[in-house]
Amino acid sequence: MNDIMNAAFFVALLSAALRLSVPILFAALGGMFSERSGVVNIGLEGIMLTGAFAGVVGSYFTGSQWLGALVAMLSGVALAALFALITVKIQINQIVSGIAINLLAVGLTSFFFRALFGITTTPITVNAFAPVSLPGLSTLPFVGEILFSQTALVYIAFLLVPVSWFILYKTSWGLNIRTVGEHPTAADTVGIPVNRVRTLCVLASGALAGLGGAFLSLGQFNMFVDNMISGRGFIAVAAVIFGRWNPKGILIASLIFGVADALQIRLQTAGVEIPYQFLLMFPYLLTVVALTGIVGKTVAPKALGKAYAK
Amino acid sequence: MNPILKMTNISKYFGTFAANEGVDFDVMPGEIHALLGENGAGKSTLMNVLYGLYRPDGGEIWFDGQTRHFTSSRDAILSGIGMIHQHFMLVPVHNVLENIIMGMGKEKGFLIKEDQLEKEVLEIAARYGMEINPRAMVAELSVGEQQRVEIVKALFRGTKLLIMDEPTAVLTPQETEELFKTLRRMSDEGMSIILITHKLGEVMAVSNRVTVLRDGKVTNTVMTKDSSEYELTRFMIGRELSPACRDGRCCADKLVLELERVTCEGELGNHTLEDVSLSVCSGEILGIAGVDGNGQKELAEIIVGLRGVKSGRIFLSGEEIAGKSILEIIGKGVGYIPEDRHKRGLVLDFTIGENLILKDYSKKPFTKGGLFDFGQIYSHADEMIKKYSIKTSAAGRDSEARKLSGGNQQKIVVAREVDKGPKLLIAVQPTRGVDIGATEFIHKQILKAKENGTAVLLISTELSEINQLSDRIAVIYKGQIMGELAHEAFDESLIGLMMAGLTYEQAVKAPRGAGEAPVEGNRFADGHRTNQSNTLTPDQVSGDLPENPKEQVSP
Amino acid sequence: GCAPKAEPAAPADPAPGGEAPAEEAPKIVLILPGPINDQGWNATAYEGLKLVESDLGVTMEYVESVQQADFESTFRDYGEKGYDLVFAHGTQFFDAAKAVGPQYPETFYMVINSEEGVEPNVGGIGIREWEGGYVAGTLAAMNTTSKQMGAIGSFPFPVIEGTLDAFEAAAIAVDPAIKVTKTYVNSWDDIQKGKETALAMIEAGSDLVFCSANQVGLGSIDAAKTKGVKAVGYISPQNEVAPGTVISSVTYNTPGLFKFAVQDFLDGKLTATGKSLGWADDVLDVQWTDEITDEMKAVVEQTIQDLKDGKVENPYVPGD
Amino acid sequence: MSALDKRIKDVFLKPGARRFNAFSLLVPIASVILALALGSVLLLFIGINPLEAYWYLIFSNFSSTYNTAEVLVKATPIALTGLAFTFAFRTGLFNIGGEGQMFAGAMAAVFVGLKTGHLPPAVTIGLCLLAAVAAGGIWGLIPGVLKGVFGSSEIIVTIMFNYVAVYLLSFLVDKPLREAAGFYPQTDMIGENAFLPFLIQNTRLHIGLIVAIVLSVLVYVILWKTPLGYRLRAVGYNPDGAEYAGINIRRNMILAMVISGALAGVAGFTEINGIHHRLMDNFSRNVGFDGIAAALLGGATPAGVFLSSILLGMLQTGASAMQRGVGVPANIVSIIQALIIILVLAGNMLRPKLEMRLKRNERNERNERDGRKETTSATSATSATSATSALREGSTHE
Numbered sequence A: 001m002n003d004i005m006n007a008a009f010f011v012a013l014l015s016a017a018l019r020l021s022v023p024i025l026f027a028a029l030g031g032m033f034s035e036r037s038g039v040v041n042i043g044l045e046g047i048m049l050t051g052a053f054a055g056v057v058g059s060y061f062t063g064s065q066w067l068g069a070l071v072a073m074l075s076g077v078a079l080a081a082l083f084a085l086i087t088v089k090i091q092i093n094q095i096v097s098g099i100a101i102n103l104l105a106v107g108l109t110s111f112f113f114r115a116l117f118g119i120t121t122t123p124i125t126v127n128a129f130a131p132v133s134l135p136g137l138s139t140l141p142f143v144g145e146i147l148f149s150q151t152a153l154v155y156i157a158f159l160l161v162p163v164s165w166f167i168l169y170k171t172s173w174g175l176n177i178r179t180v181g182e183h184p185t186a187a188d189t190v191g192i193p194v195n196r197v198r199t200l201c202v203l204a205s206g207a208l209a210g211l212g213g214a215f216l217s218l219g220q221f222n223m224f225v226d227n228m229i230s231g232r233g234f235i236a237v238a239a240v241i242f243g244r245w246n247p248k249g250i251l252i253a254s255l256i257f258g259v260a261d262a263l264q265i266r267l268q269t270a271g272v273e274i275p276y277q278f279l280l281m282f283p284y285l286l287t288v289v290a291l292t293g294i295v296g297k298t299v300a301p302k303a304l305g306k307a308y309a310k
Numbered sequence B: 001m002n003p004i005l006k007m008t009n010i011s012k013y014f015g016t017f018a019a020n021e022g023v024d025f026d027v028m029p030g031e032i033h034a035l036l037g038e039n040g041a042g043k044s045t046l047m048n049v050l051y052g053l054y055r056p057d058g059g060e061i062w063f064d065g066q067t068r069h070f071t072s073s074r075d076a077i078l079s080g081i082g083m084i085h086q087h088f089m090l091v092p093v094h095n096v097l098e099n100i101i102m103g104m105g106k107e108k109g110f111l112i113k114e115d116q117l118e119k120e121v122l123e124i125a126a127r128y129g130m131e132i133n134p135r136a137m138v139a140e141l142s143v144g145e146q147q148r149v150e151i152v153k154a155l156f157r158g159t160k161l162l163i164m165d166e167p168t169a170v171l172t173p174q175e176t177e178e179l180f181k182t183l184r185r186m187s188d189e190g191m192s193i194i195l196i197t198h199k200l201g202e203v204m205a206v207s208n209r210v211t212v213l214r215d216g217k218v219t220n221t222v223m224t225k226d227s228s229e230y231e232l233t234r235f236m237i238g239r240e241l242s243p244a245c246r247d248g249r250c251c252a253d254k255l256v257l258e259l260e261r262v263t264c265e266g267e268l269g270n271h272t273l274e275d276v277s278l279s280v281c282s283g284e285i286l287g288i289a290g291v292d293g294n295g296q297k298e299l300a301e302i303i304v305g306l307r308g309v310k311s312g313r314i315f316l317s318g319e320e321i322a323g324k325s326i327l328e329i330i331g332k333g334v335g336y337i338p339e340d341r342h343k344r345g346l347v348l349d350f351t352i353g354e355n356l357i358l359k360d361y362s363k364k365p366f367t368k369g370g371l372f373d374f375g376q377i378y379s380h381a382d383e384m385i386k387k388y389s390i391k392t393s394a395a396g397r398d399s400e401a402r403k404l405s406g407g408n409q410q411k412i413v414v415a416r417e418v419d420k421g422p423k424l425l426i427a428v429q430p431t432r433g434v435d436i437g438a439t440e441f442i443h444k445q446i447l448k449a450k451e452n453g454t455a456v457l458l459i460s461t462e463l464s465e466i467n468q469l470s471d472r473i474a475v476i477y478k479g480q481i482m483g484e485l486a487h488e489a490f491d492e493s494l495i496g497l498m499m500a501g502l503t504y505e506q507a508v509k510a511p512r513g514a515g516e517a518p519v520e521g522n523r524f525a526d527g528h529r530t531n532q533s534n535t536l537t538p539d540q541v542s543g544d545l546p547e548n549p550k551e552q553v554s555p
Numbered sequence C: 001g002c003a004p005k006a007e008p009a010a011p012a013d014p015a016p017g018g019e020a021p022a023e024e025a026p027k028i029v030l031i032l033p034g035p036i037n038d039q040g041w042n043a044t045a046y047e048g049l050k051l052v053e054s055d056l057g058v059t060m061e062y063v064e065s066v067q068q069a070d071f072e073s074t075f076r077d078y079g080e081k082g083y084d085l086v087f088a089h090g091t092q093f094f095d096a097a098k099a100v101g102p103q104y105p106e107t108f109y110m111v112i113n114s115e116e117g118v119e120p121n122v123g124g125i126g127i128r129e130w131e132g133g134y135v136a137g138t139l140a141a142m143n144t145t146s147k148q149m150g151a152i153g154s155f156p157f158p159v160i161e162g163t164l165d166a167f168e169a170a171a172i173a174v175d176p177a178i179k180v181t182k183t184y185v186n187s188w189d190d191i192q193k194g195k196e197t198a199l200a201m202i203e204a205g206s207d208l209v210f211c212s213a214n215q216v217g218l219g220s221i222d223a224a225k226t227k228g229v230k231a232v233g234y235i236s237p238q239n240e241v242a243p244g245t246v247i248s249s250v251t252y253n254t255p256g257l258f259k260f261a262v263q264d265f266l267d268g269k270l271t272a273t274g275k276s277l278g279w280a281d282d283v284l285d286v287q288w289t290d291e292i293t294d295e296m297k298a299v300v301e302q303t304i305q306d307l308k309d310g311k312v313e314n315p316y317v318p319g320d
Numbered sequence D: 001m002s003a004l005d006k007r008i009k010d011v012f013l014k015p016g017a018r019r020f021n022a023f024s025l026l027v028p029i030a031s032v033i034l035a036l037a038l039g040s041v042l043l044l045f046i047g048i049n050p051l052e053a054y055w056y057l058i059f060s061n062f063s064s065t066y067n068t069a070e071v072l073v074k075a076t077p078i079a080l081t082g083l084a085f086t087f088a089f090r091t092g093l094f095n096i097g098g099e100g101q102m103f104a105g106a107m108a109a110v111f112v113g114l115k116t117g118h119l120p121p122a123v124t125i126g127l128c129l130l131a132a133v134a135a136g137g138i139w140g141l142i143p144g145v146l147k148g149v150f151g152s153s154e155i156i157v158t159i160m161f162n163y164v165a166v167y168l169l170s171f172l173v174d175k176p177l178r179e180a181a182g183f184y185p186q187t188d189m190i191g192e193n194a195f196l197p198f199l200i201q202n203t204r205l206h207i208g209l210i211v212a213i214v215l216s217v218l219v220y221v222i223l224w225k226t227p228l229g230y231r232l233r234a235v236g237y238n239p240d241g242a243e244y245a246g247i248n249i250r251r252n253m254i255l256a257m258v259i260s261g262a263l264a265g266v267a268g269f270t271e272i273n274g275i276h277h278r279l280m281d282n283f284s285r286n287v288g289f290d291g292i293a294a295a296l297l298g299g300a301t302p303a304g305v306f307l308s309s310i311l312l313g314m315l316q317t318g319a320s321a322m323q324r325g326v327g328v329p330a331n332i333v334s335i336i337q338a339l340i341i342i343l344v345l346a347g348n349m350l351r352p353k354l355e356m357r358l359k360r361n362e363r364n365e366r367n368e369r370d371g372r373k374e375t376t377s378a379t380s381a382t383s384a385t386s387a388t389s390a391l392r393e394g395s396t397h398e
């Protein structure tokens, strides 16, 4: 085992961790906006699935992976709009709505995939994102390979972290979002349109989760397969909490979960005998630990999960 | 002069219930206009309509030169109306600046320019003589400071008319006076203010005009100077008040409650109570006066077992009860009207019937063989509703406590705690936010309990309430008892000085003007290191005080 | 185009219960544990259905995504409706077939891949998957330069373990110096995990990957393409997925399995035993690409012949 | 206003009370019809006659004893996880962990069933039930303790614990409890003595249904008829208020989660001992979530939960029948299920608004008709009563 614990191993591990964390990061940043405004979005999984599917469809029909990614975002927004309608406007319980959205997404993607492409034994492949090496940076030892020879979507994901932070803490939108999530009544009394802010945040979460799905189908692959998200949307929900509802924390959480996943894969290929199930539990247990506040106080937005009716 | 606001024929229904009906109401520029009425009269509703939070079912609003149709508070804010709600609308985890500027993206720009905004905020605060720290977290501010943030928040939006819903209910007398100073200054600058309050004294002191609401309709609008507390009371409740008053006779009998050098620690390890010793006899009311936040809550909570003591002993009828469970202490006949009825005294989602058995739910006759006996529960509820005149909605005993007005909610608590004839009754702020009719009623219940032999510990920040009911008065300051006096020796300014940290001995020697000390007390409530002298000049009173005055005086 | 084949319409031994006229078309249904468009296991069954239709002129119905809890009730439903032949696509159906079968003696329950049957009307038919793995291993062994290869399986089930073991045994038979890393991804569809697993193997020195786990295989091929190494396609033809990377595919002719079974049914030859088919029965195939030289082809063809002749022992030992 | 009139009005206006009127049935039925109508668009799209499909969806459930029994077979675990959710919900806690707690119960039941399956049926079944209750309880206890001690959101912790249970189950059937033959990731069959007796011959309907019915009644009684339920609800609604009344917050919060978890654990027991008789990797997936849907559809009352589990059971068996009958692809079934959940809940939410609108129209009409006389007289009546009560107040306490 010692022979694998070398620098190359770590470069490979971290680079894998980075790839594995990107879809989580996209969706979790989206989830953060939604939760910061007070809406729990368990539907991230389904929205990601829709994004993965729509991305492939978009790229298939336009021939452009960029338009594919755009279609993925739009489809995420569309599903999120339904979610916002039932949770923010009609005010059905958010958790149950999320579960229903996931169910819906599984059905709809599968239905439309069949309607569009028929039943195939070989995948429909489309144009996808290729790695872009950043000139100069990608040749740096270690970090060059890990950080600077990725697809455009990876750079976008990491760029979104400071952008989200800036929006949340330095702009009036961000202040509105935080106010709505903490104290919707107070927001209402100063004229912040609570439910409109929430709807927009949910839509943003749809766009980002959709992009996260597209990262899988177009950034990592060039095809869609049924259920290709495989629970990453739920991990994203966990990452929002573990990251304590702020972009920096979510970045760290996504990376930790990515490392855990990459490590699990590598330990197995290296023949280390730890039941894989325990490694798979890791992100969830970690989130529970985060919630105990033993490693620092976690304070959820006060109005999280509560619909606002005047 | 033309009014700045005219509301005509306003109606607002909840379902079929008319919270406001045909209300006419106007306010002049620069006027402080008081809005009076019993709990549930429709004051908050009317103001919510004005502020765009509710849409009226009928009527017109004319404000600042034109007819308005506010569809949201944003509309109201933009046209120059500000509102400070009874429960502050502040986000505890935001800092003061964020709380002030929130929702102002359109006016102040997309990017938050903190430094510039901070300067603007400080300027406004200074103009009206208020001190605030824009970078402080709201969660860490006192109630008075939070209210200042609310006021600045309104001023920052260019308010021409400021609505204040029961702003003094949670303030100390000192903070109240500060607030009134600010209000007068604002009115001098031409701003109009609508003030909702249950305290007639305040109305008389600060307002120019008064409108009285009753059952959703206006009964009268009068100039304050042409009216009297007596008349306003009649307008409000349709009858005269017969203020509850102790009959001067103290029937003190056996010793019931005794605290022996009790010290109690707060979350931060500081002493919230220090070396407190006091005693209450059956048939006696001991009033504890003091500025809010000086250990009153802790004092009540250690007695009923909600909080542990660090040292010292507590006896109930001679039996040590410190360290015993809440349940045991309740079982020994201790009734407790808590400071915050929403937080402690009631389960708002329970029905009236369920709330009335909150402390006896598992006892006979309500429980038989492990199951509830609903016949008993219902008849008990009906009896209490009748006996304590609890005004319920149509659902009667089955209506949720949440749906009652504050005064009626408090009556549930009082009924539950008093009706059993407890050995000891602890009443903390029993009439906070409660209208004068209900206040009178609650006071009478407390006196009746005393006459029936209950020992009463009355903790209140309202000196008038303390004076009205107590046989003896003790003053608490920073967790210490500054001294005790008999009712006969009641002297508002003396007590005011003690509330500010002087011992009885120091206070009697201090020169003072009637009614002034409590007002000024706020300034030295923080306490400063001082020179050691027994006679204090006025200067010293307002500026320097012994940090721990008690030690200065040899017993 | 089923018109020309008229002869199977009159089976030698009509469905039991005499009264049904011999001309009536047999009622056959296919029960699938997953969606038909999974591009793997279930999709191949669907192709089998179409093959039976076109080659034998027999129409089949199907139901997809049947959950474990519903196996019994589904079997029962078709028994009640008097179906003649019920295909269940996977060994997981065996217990349910065993329980329900005796109650509906007029219906034959055929469990794909089951190695056992129950008298009188529960049978099994399957592909000897290890034979496929073995040929893939031979093919792969001739295309590695690093002498290190990765083999990925879905779950450590006997069938999958057997396939990977056979892959390894065949490779070692070609060159004893070869090392094979075997890993299970515990998924049929987590394509990203397939990719990352293959990447991990490649980074640890493998220069050829092989995967038996439905869609997951697409992920491993993608990894090989990214890293510029080779892959052997498996189960379905995957040469086109990544030309130049996939050097050839060993494919299952699962459709052939259905044709085989339906033909047996029409001929009245169905037996309540487990039957497994291999290269000799035409249910396995190789799809070549130009990457493979004639010499290599010859070696592979020889291996296939050996398998057909029964000269190769199944290397899998259960439970190790 | 006549006395009867007033009574009707009282009932109608009773705030918060769940009124039973035309809307209570009409709205859910309309919602289901709307969901089916939306689904039929998809069906038409792929050339399937919706009417025929829905005929299967609904009537196949009654075409044979077996099919009807199947509905109840499906409804049983859903009702139990639904009760679990309801119990916690009524005490102010949101237990999304029914799924995991059911798995925990199943793991324990199968373990005990394997070890004690040779004992007399009453003994081994009893032990299995006990084990499942304990395991489900423990799976609820942990989030309960975390909530009680650290204030961690039980919603999130229970969701996380669902995954932990899934992987634990996967590990158990993969390694320690794998069947003797070593083939598939599943356990051996439990001993036949541990099988639950069947209620109807030749169906899979087992006495688990009776267990579910008994527990429904028990949950109702505990929550609304006993001091224990009172305590639990008090803590759920207002912990500070409960503490003030001498109720131990932590203990009751934890207790609520334990009972809730135990109820879900029973669902694991009935599935193992009644249906599967062994544990396998993708064991009864989603039953926990169906339970949440059932609880919310049923207004979080035990009787409502039971009825909605039967509805969901019908939907599930009917959906497979629909697939078998007219070849409706499985993906449309999940779409229709999602639509039904969304629309029925939306209907419930919109119901008060509909009623309110109706009432308002009524009042406006009346006002127009009577020229506002009625409302005026009504209010003067109120002020009269308040005046009399004031008088009473004065006389009683003077």
Ligand SMILES: Nc1ncnc2c1ncn2[C@@H]1O[C@H](COP(=O)(O)OP(=O)(O)OP(=O)(O)O)[C@@H](O)[C@H]1O
Residues within 6 Å of the ligand: B014, B017, B019, B037, B038, B039, B040, B041, B042, B043, B044, B045, B046, B403, B404, B405, B406, B407, B435
């Ligand atoms: N959202 C609501 N739904 C139904 N009834 C309401 C609602 N808000 C207020 N009410 C009822 O309307 C009446 C008037 O309430 P309002 O809050 O205006 O009284 P108030 O005069 O402010 O009382 P207080 O002195 O206690 O603050 C009360 O009987 C109250 O129960």
Ligand SMILES: Nc1ncnc2c1ncn2[C@@H]1O[C@H](COP(=O)(O)OP(=O)(O)OP(=O)(O)O)[C@@H](O)[C@H]1O
Residues within 6 Å of the ligand: B039, B040, B044, B086, B402, B403, B404, B405, B406, B407, B432, B433, B434
């Ligand atoms: N949905 C509702 N239905 C009926 N009454 C309501 C409803 N919501 C609020 N109320 C009542 O409206 C009134 C206004 O509430 P508000 O916040 O002013 O409290 P309050 O009555 O003044 O009590 P307190 O002084 O103790 O805070 C209260 O009497 C409250 O009980």
Ligand SMILES: [Mg+2]
Residues within 6 Å of the ligand: B043, B044, B045, B086, B165
């Ligand atoms: Mg009010």
Ligand SMILES: [Mg+2]
Residues within 6 Å of the ligand: B039, B086, B166, B406, B433, B434
């Ligand atoms: Mg009030």
